[in-house]
Amino acid sequence: MYLILLATMLVDLDHLFANPIFDPSRESIGFHFLHSYYAIAVYFLLLFFKGNIRIVAIGLLFHMLTDYQDFNFWPH
Numbered sequence: 001m002y003l004i005l006l007a008t009m010l011v012d013l014d015h016l017f018a019n020p021i022f023d024p025s026r027e028s029i030g031f032h033f034l035h036s037y038y039a040i041a042v043y044f045l046l047l048f049f050k051g052n053i054r055i056v057a058i059g060l061l062f063h064m065l066t067d068y069q070d071f072n073f074w075p076h
Contacts, residue, residue: 001055004052004055004056004059005055005058005059005062007056007059008056008059008060008062008063009063011034011035011060011063012034012063013034014032014033014034014035015028015032017032017033018031018032027067027068027071027072028067028071029064029067029068029071035064035067040061040064043057043060043061043064044057044061045057046060047061
């Protein structure tokens with residue numbers, strides 16, 4: 001389970017398609033395609049499947065939550 005949750009961090013590969021790759025004044029949620037609201041809706045729907053896919057969904061949703069709070073609750 002730990003490795004599956006760790007692998008969900010690969011969702012950040014979509015940052016490589018942005019220019020610049022990192023911008024501290026840019027929120028990931030809603031900007032990068034794997035961090036889009038549509039993608040988050042798919043991650044939520046994956047919660048209703050059984051097995052490892054549910055673990056992936058939990059990892060991805062926690063990732064989105066931490067990206068959201070990282071930008072909105074911490075000064076930059």
